[in-house]
Amino acid sequence: MMRRNDEHERLEDLAIADALDALDDEDRRDLDALLAAHGPACADCASIRTRHFETAAALADSVVPVAPSPHATERLLAAAAATPQVTTMPAPSESRRPHGLWRTLAVAAAVVLLVGGGAIGYAVNGTGRSNPSTSALTDFVSQPNVRIAQFPATNGQRVNVLYRPGLRDGWIVGTGMAQPPGNHVYELWSLPAGTTRMQPAGTFQPDDHGAVRQRAKLAARITTLAVSVEPPGGSPQPTTPPIMVTKVKS
Amino acid sequence: MVIELDSARDQALIRRIRAGERAALAELFERYAPIALGLARRVTGDAGLAEDVVQEAFLAVWERPATYRSDLGTVRTYLFSVVHHRAVDRVRRESAHRRRLEREATLDTAAPRGVEDEVADALDSRQQHEQIQAALGGIPEEQRRIIEMMYFRGMPQSKVADELGVPLGTVKSRARLAMRKLHEALGGGDRA
Numbered sequence: 001m002m003r004r005n006d007e008h009e010r011l012e013d014l015a016i017a018d019a020l021d022a023l024d025d026e027d028r029r030d031l032d033a034l035l036a037a038h039g040p041a042c043a044d045c046a047s048i049r050t051r052h053f054e055t056a057a058a059l060a061d062s063v064v065p066v067a068p069s070p071h072a073t074e075r076l077l078a079a080a081a082a083t084p085q086v087t088t089m090p091a092p093s094e095s096r097r098p099h100g101l102w103r104t105l106a107v108a109a110a111v112v113l114l115v116g117g118g119a120i121g122y123a124v125n126g127t128g129r130s131n132p133s134t135s136a137l138t139d140f141v142s143q144p145n146v147r148i149a150q151f152p153a154t155n156g157q158r159v160n161v162l163y164r165p166g167l168r169d170g171w172i173v174g175t176g177m178a179q180p181p182g183n184h185v186y187e188l189w190s191l192p193a194g195t196t197r198m199q200p201a202g203t204f205q206p207d208d209h210g211a212v213r214q215r216a217k218l219a220a221r222i223t224t225l226a227v228s229v230e231p232p233g234g235s236p237q238p239t240t241p242p243i244m245v246t247k248v249k250s
Numbered sequence: 251m252v253i254e255l256d257s258a259r260d261q262a263l264i265r266r267i268r269a270g271e272r273a274a275l276a277e278l279f280e281r282y283a284p285i286a287l288g289l290a291r292r293v294t295g296d297a298g299l300a301e302d303v304v305q306e307a308f309l310a311v312w313e314r315p316a317t318y319r320s321d322l323g324t325v326r327t328y329l330f331s332v333v334h335h336r337a338v339d340r341v342r343r344e345s346a347h348r349r350r351l352e353r354e355a356t357l358d359t360a361a362p363r364g365v366e367d368e369v370a371d372a373l374d375s376r377q378q379h380e381q382i383q384a385a386l387g388g389i390p391e392e393q394r395r396i397i398e399m400m401y402f403r404g405m406p407q408s409k410v411a412d413e414l415g416v417p418l419g420t421v422k423s424r425a426r427l428a429m430r431k432l433h434e435a436l437g438g439g440d441r442a
Contacts, residue, residue, distance in 0.1 A: 016426055016429045022405060056331070058382050059382060059432075060334070061285065065288045079305065
């Protein structure tokens, strides 16, 4: 496994190519994965990328300036008059992606927004423990029509479920979560529309920092989500009262 | 100091654009369009295409002004990044690259020109222009050529390696050395 400094050296090579718009597709994926693994709070990543984007932009000053055509400003203003402004951060899934640095940071910012802070770039192994991994979560967030179901925060514990209406794949993301007692686990439940029987959607445990990044398997059309504390391995039906409940718009 | 004032003025323009003021967009355009157009034309090798690229880039700034974040760099950096990115996209999509290379091949037989030879009156950006020219002149030819191919010809690293007949790792290491030297020569990030 690469050490952090080695990763930043690798990131610098990728960031340079990105700043020069010379990144190959495979390297683009490597860059996104590295950035996701380090998270948006990594000051070194931000510094490296900003530095090289500034340097690349300075290269523009070496060109011969060209006067725009006589009606260029009017043409632009006419187009602007016909173009409504989008004042929120662009969704990372949109095809008219913002460029390089801003694009990647938009993805990271979107994930931060979704999980309410904390590092990104965690996937989950079979034990339900969150481990540093690649950009599976950011890939999910990048898909169209991702919704957020928020459980009311309790004692600083925040849990959200990311899902796409009508589809079963989702993510459980949380911060500030206490460890469940003993060897117990948290279990997410989803209630399908038109039924009264909860379906198990996945067990999870926070990492040492209280963060949760866990894939979930939801019912196709859900109306309610709940979390309970269950014995190791989870349960087919809740065995304890839910500690969190929220309604969901399918 | 001049650059700082320019940067503050740009930030104010972006705030006004966010508020929906088209006059601010016009001001930003008139301020940066000449260099943006020069950059787009240099990359695409096509005057009409360059005009389109610059129009699209500024319209994107209007449409999504929240995309720019001041903590990530100057407005100038952002604008030129957007313009460059769109120019490279167009080059790769529309085969303008091939047309430009053919034209370059003709020019090359007469008088090879390096990046530093593209001397110009840089309007109100003369200071930056002179600075970057000096910086480019201060790096070895083999590194400058890599930057030229990647930034101004819109070539991905792998293609640069193929064209030069050198390993991809060599391209990356030369680009790294060049960009570090340029950064230092430009004041180590104090340009904003």
